[in-house]
Amino acid sequence: MNAALIIILAVIILSAVVGIIAGRKLKMNLENWTVGGRRFGVVIIWLLMAGEIYTTFTFLGASGWAYSKGAPAFYILIYGALAYTLSFFILPELWKIGKKYGLHTQPDYFIKRYDSRLLGVLVALIGVFSIIPYLQLQLAGLGLIVEVASNGTIRSAYAIGIAFILTCAFVFTSGIRGAAWVAIIKDVLMIAAVFIVGFGVPSIYFGGVGKMFDILIEKMPQHLTFPGATTHMDSLWVMSTILLTALGFYMWPHVFGSAFSAKSAEVIKRNAIIMPFYQIPILLIFMVGFTALLVLPGLENGDMAFLSLVNKTYPSWFLGFVGAAGAVTAMVPAAILVLFASTLISKNVYQSGINPHASEDTVMRLSRFMVLVIMTFSLLFAIFLPNELVNLLILGYDGVCQFFPGVVLGLFWKRVTKQGVLAGILVGTGFVVFLILSRNDPFMGMNAGFAGLLINMIVTIAGSLLTKPVIQRA
Amino acid sequence: MRRFGMSKGKKYALMLGAIPFVMLVFALPLVNRIHPVIFGLPFILFWILAWVMLTPFILLVAYRLEKKYRPNEGEEE
Numbered sequence: 001m002n003a004a005l006i007i008i009l010a011v012i013i014l015s016a017v018v019g020i021i022a023g024r025k026l027k028m029n030l031e032n033w034t035v036g037g038r039r040f041g042v043v044i045i046w047l048l049m050a051g052e053i054y055t056t057f058t059f060l061g062a063s064g065w066a067y068s069k070g071a072p073a074f075y076i077l078i079y080g081a082l083a084y085t086l087s088f089f090i091l092p093e094l095w096k097i098g099k100k101y102g103l104h105t106q107p108d109y110f111i112k113r114y115d116s117r118l119l120g121v122l123v124a125l126i127g128v129f130s131i132i133p134y135l136q137l138q139l140a141g142l143g144l145i146v147e148v149a150s151n152g153t154i155r156s157a158y159a160i161g162i163a164f165i166l167t168c169a170f171v172f173t174s175g176i177r178g179a180a181w182v183a184i185i186k187d188v189l190m191i192a193a194v195f196i197v198g199f200g201v202p203s204i205y206f207g208g209v210g211k212m213f214d215i216l217i218e219k220m221p222q223h224l225t226f227p228g229a230t231t232h233m234d235s236l237w238v239m240s241t242i243l244l245t246a247l248g249f250y251m252w253p254h255v256f257g258s259a260f261s262a263k264s265a266e267v268i269k270r271n272a273i274i275m276p277f278y279q280i281p282i283l284l285i286f287m288v289g290f291t292a293l294l295v296l297p298g299l300e301n302g303d304m305a306f307l308s309l310v311n312k313t314y315p316s317w318f319l320g321f322v323g324a325a326g327a328v329t330a331m332v333p334a335a336i337l338v339l340f341a342s343t344l345i346s347k348n349v350y351q352s353g354i355n356p357h358a359s360e361d362t363v364m365r366l367s368r369f370m371v372l373v374i375m376t377f378s379l380l381f382a383i384f385l386p387n388e389l390v391n392l393l394i395l396g397y398d399g400v401c402q403f404f405p406g407v408v409l410g411l412f413w414k415r416v417t418k419q420g421v422l423a424g425i426l427v428g429t430g431f432v433v434f435l436i437l438s439r440n441d442p443f444m445g446m447n448a449g450f451a452g453l454l455i456n457m458i459v460t461i462a463g464s465l466l467t468k469p470v471i472q473r474a
Numbered sequence: 475m476r477r478f479g480m481s482k483g484k485k486y487a488l489m490l491g492a493i494p495f496v497m498l499v500f501a502l503p504l505v506n507r508i509h510p511v512i513f514g515l516p517f518i519l520f521w522i523l524a525w526v527m528l529t530p531f532i533l534l535v536a537y538r539l540e541k542k543y544r545p546n547e548g549e550e551e
Contacts (some may be wrong), residue, residue: 071518074519074522077522078498078499078526081494081498081529082494082495082499085529088537089491209515210513210514210515211514213511213516217508217516224508224516224518225506225507225508235502235503239499239500239502242498273534275530276526276529276530276533277530280527283523
């Protein structure tokens with residue numbers, strides 16, 4: 001047992017214990033499980049949202065892209081700020097509807113707004129299929145982090161297995177509240193690690209961030225403007241990817257659902273204002289990627305840049321600390337993702353689609369069971385089909401951003417109809433799948449998902465104008 | 475659903491909300507350059523960071539304007 005190993009194990013076990021304690025006194029029903037009884041104030045919403053936003057992707061993917069692709073990585077710094085700007089206008093309206101009708105999930109909203117269970121089931125299925133790669137990404141990232149941080153003494157598959165059991169345990173007992181509590185530990189560790197390493201490595205090797213950039217500008221200036229080290233990620237790709245991810249951000253079923261857990265629309269609005277400050281750590285993570293490019297050129301896998309540089313620079317106990325932070329950074333989003341994916345299946349595929357007379361108890365029991373099923377699937381994918389991290393994530397975005405026209409037009413345009421939304425989602429999703437399978441991504445210089453979203457928007461509007469809206473009973 | 479009444483405050487707020495999109499998406503091809511280097515950062519990275527950090531202040535102004543022209547907003551729930 002080395003120091004790094006002890007730190008990692010202690011932190012993830014402590015996290016699971018905190019998560020389990022979080023729900024000890026609550027009677028678990030769907031309302032408590034998915035939206036925490038709609039009682040979260042500014043602080044806990046802040047923690048929960050930060051918990052969702054800073055994932056293993058932030059650690060590994062952002063530094064990996066800065067390392068291997070260069071400037072196109074900057075999209076990661078931008079899209080969050082734009083997503084929060086959108087959320088300032090959209091989420092408070094959404095929250096009011098959620099409160100009024102007691103909605104728990106994203107498909108609940110579609111069912112209520114468009115009076116269509118079919119649409120709800122479709123949205124639930126696309127949501128689950130988009131969540132699974134995201135969940136896989138968390139588990140694969142966690143395995144990688146723990147394996148490197150423990151110097152290979154814990155094999156990736158075992159690390160994923162241990163985290164799997166602990167995460168399932170606190171999701172089972174405490175639902176969303178468990179995730180929010182563990183997010184406290186996670187945010188503190190993650191932000192500390194990023195600040196120490198992000199300011200540390202450029203200073204240690206070059207005497208400061210500015211000096212590091214001086215050398216980078218002299219040695220490889222092409223790395224620092226679009227398309228960076230790539231050939232296909234020019235300005236148009238970056239712009240379309242930013243729009244895709246900014247619009248898709250709150251369309252993720254779990255992020256959408258977390259908005260319902262706030263105490264009031266006001267809490268959400270205030271939160272949206274301070275959110276863009278969360279982007280600062282991403283800048284620091286880029287610094288780590290760029291420093292690694294100069295200090296450790298030629299790494300086979302760019303996603304390893306962060307960990308390899310920490311390993312080279314710091315003592316092993318600090319690597320353990322980074323590993324622990326990374327592991328919890330995977331567990332929190334994984335918990336939230338699996339919680340919402342399982343609720344989508346039990347409430348919106350099973351109850352809405354197959355058996356409308358199922359009792360709430362049955363739905364709750366099925367949700368808990370689905371946690372195991374979905375985690376097991378993602379676990380197997382993560383162990384047997386690991387992939388480059390960012391690619392997986394963008395694939396998920398291609399799916400969820402197709403909900404954007406239905407959600408936003410539904411809030412602000414009376415004329416939109418279920419036929420229009422249904423046709424838009426089907427055509428948009430079909431088009432994206434076609435582009436990706438026929439290897440046409442990027443399409444005319446644009447991100448394929450964004451091309452799909454444009455078509456979806458046109459079809460939704462045209463379809464709505466051709467059909468009659470349902471009479472609102474609001 | 476609630477009627478989307480375009481109050482004066484909402485209109486100003488939406489106009490303000492468009493600024494980050496213009497600066498951080500549509501202006502990108504124009505600022506895709508290294509020089510001048512500012513605070514040690516290549517120009518494009520400085521540009522992005524500056525507008526990301528200005529966004530909360532833009533939203534704060536939007537929030538104040540909404541409140542000013544519709545002071546009862548908070549009591550709607």
